Amino acid sequence: MSELDAAVAAALSADGHLADLLPGYAPRPEQQEMAAAVADVINQEETLVVEAGTGTGKTLAYLLPALLAGRRTIISTGTRTLQDQLFHRDLPLARQAVNRPVRTALLKGRGNYLCLYRMERTLESGRLENRALADGLQQVRAWSGRTRSGDLAEAPAAASEPALVPRITSTADNCLGQECPLYSECFLMEARRRAQEAEVVVINHHLLMADWALREGGFGEVLPQADVYILDEAHQLPETAARFFGLSVSSRQLFDLARDIRLEQQREAGDAPGLSEQAARLERATADLRLVLGDGMRTAWRTLERPVGEAAEALAHALAEGIAALAPQAPRGKGLESCHRRANSLYQDLQRFLAEPDEGGQVGWVETRGQGFYLRLTPLDVSEQMAGQRARHGRAWVLTSATLAVDGQFGHFLERLGLDDARTLALDSPFDYPNHALLYLPASLPEPSHPDFAEAYLQEAQTVLEASRGRAFLLFTSHRALQTAADWLARRGHHQLLVQGAAPQQQLLDRFREAGDAVLLGTQSFWEGVDVRGPALSCVMIDRLPFGSPADPVLQARMEWMREQGRNPFATYQLPEAVIGLRQGVGRLIRDASDRGVLMLGDVRLVQRGYGRQFLHSLPPMPLTRDPAQVRAFFADQSSTSS
Structure with missing residues (x-):
């Protein structure tokens, strides 16, 4: 056992530093196995792809080995929200657990920082469409004298007004760089300087891809060179890469x-x-x-x-x-x-x-x-570019997410990112799905393409909502289906109805948690990265399998391209993408060891089509029922247990 392996094992043991920091801490075998694998690939300078089910504790499983290894590390995650959570909550805990000083930095894309030059030019011009924008600009100006970071996530709410944002932020196109008269005061440049000096830098995938695209075009770089790259929420990488390499x-x-x-x-x-x-x-x-x-x-x-x-x-x-x-x-x-x-x-x-x-x-x-x-x-394919970037940057790579495999196999993900030489590891969630969750597939529904599907699905959803007393996410694959459902449920008097688009996402989630019996309707942005623990979320309903729209131009072109190569686009692309998408939505249900809930899937193709087995085999192990009486019994039992 190497020195790093031993240090990681000690940190996660029952009498390690984490046990001192976290009341009621108990070692998790899945977390220990992942941490050991991460330590090994850092030592061996290899690549690891690891699927870690919800509750594994994957964040600490990669943070502890990274900090203990003492090598410059870049950690990238899927969204700015997760990036902030990682830097402000998880990383400080990991630093305490390893009991050694580590210089860390948080770095976001330039659009997240106040540009003093752009703000001053806007103030100078005096041309704003209305008084509200002018007031918002003055609020930002006042804040600019107080902030140390210039991070707009900390700014007054007015800073996020769409009409104001381009007037107080810079882009790669309009930034004057070193020619800017306010360059010495630039918040972005200061954040980049701190990143260059740090041992661990926390970024997001958009910034990582933007940096690679910048280097590929010969226009310099944003990020420091690193020995170790850890990419969390890695299932998002193929689509993010396609955007930035285009x-x-x-x-x-x-x-x-x-x-x-x-x-x-x-x-x-x-x-x-x-x-x-x-x-x-x-x-x-x-x-x-x-x-x-x-x-x-x-x-x-x-x-x-x-x-x-x-x-x-x-x-x-x-x-x-x-x-x-x-x-x-x-x-x-x-x-x-x-x-x-x-x-x-x-x-x-x-x-x-x-x-x-x-x-x-x-x-x-x-x-x-x-x-x-x-x-x-x-x-249509970024595998060669991604493989090339991995060869040019870093020595050790860890790519992780709760959803990377399809029916236990990583082939689809590995192929899309050119990861032919990667090790793989699949770790199941430690949560008790067989006893804490129930999968309900209504028996009477038509296929989603049937004209009567929407009405029939919502009737079934209404039945489940009565049993669950609200406390549900209804997730849809299209905005049209969401709006149809919102109108239908509103006519039936649901008083705690929260609909995507009616308010910012975080505001909707806060209201959902506070209400305790609300019903939230969402599309893509609510399928992943959303964490609601406790009985406020006791039911997740998904109307149909999340196959990509056949009208999507990128999907159409990718399918034609695959057919020209003699491949079956449904089996090798559409199906695995839909399985991973469904797993993301299902992952909203059980977020804590004590959570209990019902998952309702409205797509009968799960049992009527041969490919449905791949979806079912890829879901957490939970009993399946087609009888609404069992759903009512589940919630009745949950109610008696909690009373």
Whole structure:
């Protein structure tokens, strides 16, 4: 046993430091096994893929070996919320447990930090649409004199107002870097400096991929070099990587550029009014493209009608005119120089998008959201790029999540990320699913494609809600199904109905916990990363198996690409992705050893189709019933137990 192995085993033992820090601490075999495996791959400088079921204690299982190894480590997780939790709660506990000083740093993407230069320019311009935005800007200004981090997560609520955010934050496009007059006071640069000096840096997957994409493009780096990389919530990595190794042009980038051209013309080139006219042309061309795209669009670029292509070409022409107008003015100031560079970059990206949207294993597609749009080129396979990045960075790698395997096999995940040489480890949840959970699959439901499915499913959900006395998550695979359910339940007088979109996610979760008998309806963002413990959440209902939409342009292109390779896209891609997605939703039910609950699945394909076995075999071991009387009995027993 190596010195690191021994130290990790001691830390997690019944008489180790954790036992002193956590009242009622008892060693968990699953946690000890994972920690030993992490220590070993750090020693051997190898790669480990580990699925750790809910309740394993995976965070400490990788933190303790990382801290005890004394090597520079980057820890990346799926969301900023989890990142904050890891840094502010779990990491301090792990530092105490190893009983040694460790320099740590929290680093987020630049959009999470106040940009003093952008804030000052906005204050200087005095141009805001309404009094509320002006008041919000003054609140942020006052906070800027008090904050040490500049992290907008700590700022007044006004800082998150969508119309204000681009005026107080920078992007990679508009940041002046070392040419900024406020560079010495920059919160982002200070956070990056601390990260460069730290032994352990906590980031998120978006920042990790952005850093790799930056290095690949030859534009420097954000993150320090590290010996050990630990990627939590690793099931999110394939899609995150596809976004960052692709290309995107958004209406926000274009409108921001137009606004900044106008602002910098006033500051640096007051005698060149033509710049403001060019900015107005760019805004009109951007708005015209949004108008012809229509609402609620998510489709392949090659399928769109000629007017869309003409509007995109007109946008490219407006950008080219802007570049020509900016070129002679750029030397007059850093702001104008930045605008010229950004216009060039956007023009090149737009031309690349229009020239070859469906070549070289990538797909061009367009998406509209609200008043905005995105033009995207997405690679269909990131395995080679991910394998290359892993070879270039770090010596030891740990990728972990509660949901990586399909029917006990890791092949799908390993293939998507190019992890041919990785060790794998699967650790079941220590929670008592056979006695604490019940899987209810209603017997009378039609298949989800049947026109009567929605009404029949909601009738069954109503029956279960009466038995559970609320206390439920209803998770849906589409916003349309969610809204149908919200309207249906509201008409039946559910007084504690919380619907995604009615308030920020954290606010909805706080209300759900406080109410104790609420019903929360959510789509994708509530399927994972949500932790509600105790009887307030005693039932999770999922309407249908989460297969990707057949209309999704990336899925369509990936399926065609796989067929060309002679592979079955359903068996090798759609099915395993849906299994992992379902497991994420199911994971909301039991979050603590004392939790009890019912999982209702409304999709009869689980028992009527052969592939349903893969879903059932991938779920935690819990009894299955098709009888609503057993559901009522479960909740009656739960009620008598808790009284």
